Amino acid sequence: MIVMDSKAQLTVDIIAKVVEGKISIANATKLLNKSRRSIERYIKRYQEVGIQFVVHGNCGKSPPNKTPISIKKAVQALIKDKYFDLNLLHLAEQLAENEHIVVKRETLRGWAHDIHHVKRAKRRRSHVRKRRERMAAPGLMMQMDGSPHRWFGNKKHCLIAMIDDATSEVYAEFFPSETTVGCLKVMRDCLEKKGVFKTLYVDRAGIYGGPKRCNFSQMQRACEELGIEIIFANSPQGKGRVERAFETFQDRLVPELRLNNINDIAAANAYLKHVFIPQFWQSKVQVKSKQAPEFTPLSKHINLDDICVIKDHRKIRNDHTFSYGNKFYLIDSPLKHSIANQKIEIRNTSKKGFTAHFAGRKLKISEVNEPSKLASEDLAVQKKLEVLALIEKLGSVSAASRQSGVSRDTIHRHLRMVKRGGPDALKRQETPNIRHKNCVDMEIEKAVIEFSLEHPHLGQQKVAHKLTEALGIDVSPNGVRSMWLRNDMNTTALRIERSLALHESS
Incomplete structure (x- = not known):
């Protein structure tokens, strides 16, 4: 037919x-x-x-270049189990590199659509924006930003990146959060490898000297010392080069970190700098510049250790001491003239502590060890002893009571305590086993605790109501709450944990 x-x-x-x-x-x-x-x-x-x-002669025949069904099923199984968070282009590259399976992109797209495992593109922006041409030469503009994301593991970390607007050459590193120290470190990496660039294009965050920190930004101060001009973007799309770079990082780097079982910052930074950027970014994303680089080599007189650090200022007291970090320090350097009431510069480095500088000169300092203050308990004992000494001076308990404002009964009790055990007897004795007179009986508290562990999901109102109805124990909801607090089971999670531990032990 x-x-x-x-x-x-x-x-x-x-x-x-x-x-x-x-x-x-x-x-x-x-x-x-x-x-x-x-x-x-x-x-x-x-x-x-x-x-x-x-009827055509090839009708009903399989094409000679058709991929076997076994390869199709194997690829679909890999997409489901291993490569479920990769886009199609990245998936084709990983299959060719790791599995030695070469599949054309459109064929791969059809296979992925069959099992509903196509990574969807992000929603496109609706506003029309004018395209800005790249800078003509490297070093004219660097864009910088941070991207908090679950890059690896279950916790969020921040990827701080700096990208050249002309060539898309990138410098990046993972940090626990977007901090000034991290931004200074990434910028220093670029300065050491390339030199001083002309401008830095950033958002209006306080780290870079935005409105909230316009007078005390360490990044802004470091850029001013290096002669770098900071330009603030009015929108994220203005610095689109680094924003799109983060999209690429999140699309490709996250699956690769997962496939390599990387769960810590050190391993993630090593993979990023030695594998991902050299093998993918520099070969697929980075472009050539139209003109010669505009980086300025670092001068011999510029020491990045003195610039890319956190700097504070302190005022010198008349005795040549200053306070920093809730401690006092004395200036030991020999000085020809007094520098009292002058400001010194504190350079804080996380590894070496901090150093003090005045007029570009490093100062020798030593910590001043002041006698520690008496604890509140020692002060209370000292006041009691002063009252007893006042009795010996005046020769009368009544006169000492009137002058000190302490009752005679209290003075007599203190005298008996000193006679029995000396001045140490005046210290407050801990009596953890003695319950307050207003506390409920131990039997009632034990019953409340047992009932709460049997029904850990019930609240204090329902526990009090159930105990009154079932066991005839008259206890208020606030009383139940107090018992829970004493036994460290005031939340549902704590009660469930205690209940599970009790069942396991039994």
Whole structure:
């Protein structure tokens, strides 16, 4: 049986009439929109095999370049189990590199659509924005930003990146959060490798000297010392180069970190700097510049250790001491003239502590160890002893009571305590086993605790109501709450944990 569509049926009818002599070949070429040679070939085939000439010779046959079904199923299994968070281009690269399976992108797209595992593109922005051309030369503009994300593991970390607007050359590193220390470190990495750039394009965050920190930004101060101009973007799209870089990092780097079982910052930074950026970014994303680089080499007089640090200022007291970090320090450097009431510069480095500088000169300092203050308990004992000493001075308990404002009963009790155990007896004695007179009986508290562990999801209102109805224990909801607090089970999670531990031990 031959199944034909309307076009094939028309071809058969016309060729049959040509053979019968009812239609000329010239008219058949016009009706079928075919060449005369094709019509003659159709006639010859019709005379040989009949109406089967209309069926193409490859009909029902598999293409010679068709991919085997086994490879298709293997790739779909890998997409489901291993490469579920990769886009199609990244997926094709990983299959070729790791699995040695080469599949064309559109074929891969069809296989992924069949199992509904296509990574969707992000929603496109609706506003039309004018495209800005890249800078002509490297070093004219660097864009910088941080991206908090679950890059690896279950906790969020921040990727701080700096990218050249002309070539997309990137400098990046992971940190626990977006901090000034991290931004200074990434910028220093760029300065050491390339030199001083002209401008830094950033958002209006306080780290870079935005409105909230315009007078005390360490990044702004470091850029001013290096002669770098900071430009603030009015929108995220303004610094789109670094924003799109973060999209690429999140799209490609996150799956690669997962596939390599990387769960800590040190390993993630090593993979980022030694594998991802050299192998992918520099070969696929980074472009060549139109002009020569505009980086300025670092001068011999510039020491990045003195610039890329956290700097504070302190005022010198008249005795040449200053306070920093809740401690006092004395200046030991020999000075020809007094620098009292002058400001010194504190350079804080996380690894080496801090150093003090005045007029570009490093000062020798030493910590001042002051006698520690008495604890509140020692002060209370000292006051009691002063009252007892006042009795010996005045020779009368009543006179000492009137002058000190302490009752005579209290003074007599203190005298007895000193007579029995000396001045140490005046210290407050801890009595953890003695319950307050207003506390409920231990039996009632034990019953409340046992009932709460049996029903850990009930609140204090329902526990008090159930105990009153079932066991006849008259206890208020606030009383139940107090018992929970004493036994460290005041939340549902704590009660469930205690209940599970009790069942496991039994």
